[in-house]
Amino acid sequence: MCLGIPMQVVESDGFTALCERRGEQRRLNMMLVGPQPVGTWLLAIMDHAREVLTPENAQQIDEGVQALEAAMRGETDLESYFADLQLPSALGPPR
């Protein structure tokens, strides 16, 4: 049930990369994705970069993680975090 966290490479030495998400930095093992240039978005699963993400994918996942973090802080308006979801129109918006 572990979350994947999108993180962006800020510094890379090939085997590991210092990555950042919203001010939090973490050093990731790059064995599964190979060396990546600064600015690349990665999906971090625990201490490993599991895959390279497009910026759009990274943003979608990040919005979901932000929504979960907002829920943990007790926020109640979580709809703005899922603006991109394409729900069947017949079902209508949340209520």
Place this chain on the structure above:
Amino acid sequence: MTTAIPAEGRVDLHLDWDGARVLAATVRSRRPQPRRLLVGHPPEHARQVIPRLYSLCGDAQAVAVDALLGLLDPAEVGPPESAAWATRIRLETIREHLWRLGLDWARMASVEPQPGPLRELLADRERFSNDERLARDWATQTYQSLFGVDGLPVPERLDGPAFQHWVRAGNSSLAVLLRELRPRLVGLGLSRAKAFASVDLPAFAVDALPRLREDPDFHWCPDWAGQVFEMGPWARRRDLPLLAELEREQGGVDAWVRVVARVLELAGELAALAAGAPARQAIAWHRQGDEAVVALEMARGVLLHWVRLEDGRIGDYRIVAPTEWNFHPRGPAQECLGRLQGTDAPALRDAVNQVVMALDPCVHYELEIVHA
């Protein structure tokens, strides 16, 4: 234990230690539930949100949501069982085992990591799901690189002497890894936890539904008839002759047995994929009015999803991950850690790490050792 829980969740471990042995172990797994992201939305919302968030085991999560929504769809008589589900979860299980054995345990034992097969699986997963020939070729090559050209006898016919010979004499990457791990793991973190048997999934799903409705703590502190079960490869495969033999010899299950169970499951799944045998999926569901529950076996054990609809929208939704069983306050991790011995703190930390890795939580853990 004092830091805030990250969105990814965390397992907190607390040990009271007298300088020679652990006197008491406390285990607590905590993570946010997706409930508040889903309540008030149409059921379809769960299909889009959950696999996106929980990507470590995203295939199993997606299958659980699919089955749950199929079960509640008025146009269906039940969840549409799909061979594609089993194929997805088999590949995900192989992926997780390759990760644990080829990267995590290899790093712990200071042997050469084996990222190649895992990289290929991650890159070609979609193609493997749709192209049987490609998947068979990859599985054949991966099996040979991990287990050797001669391989292991099939897990159902593998006994102690044959396995010991393979570990001692083999040159394959897994044989080398297991030679390093065996002296560290035999006897470490012994427990007598009861194994969850996959054949019990249907009965468990029926009993879990009212518990999820009525017990607000069930998702992080689950039990079945008051009993906490161990989940995962050992629990699923414990009847294999080699695992039963090792369990008898040890008088319980230790870290070595758990790692061997993962190796045997990987061998069996890779060999089956290479032979073109269809994947088999243990899955059960139960519906009661506007509520439904789905339970399925995945890499780490049984995954449970429960939903209650209100006026056609999600009224409640909870997930119980296998980590909540293995790292239950009264579960196998607590028992294993409570039996550890060690006269220096760094060695004790190493032992804890090995016990935790053998039980394979899907989140980070934080360890606090208090010298009593």
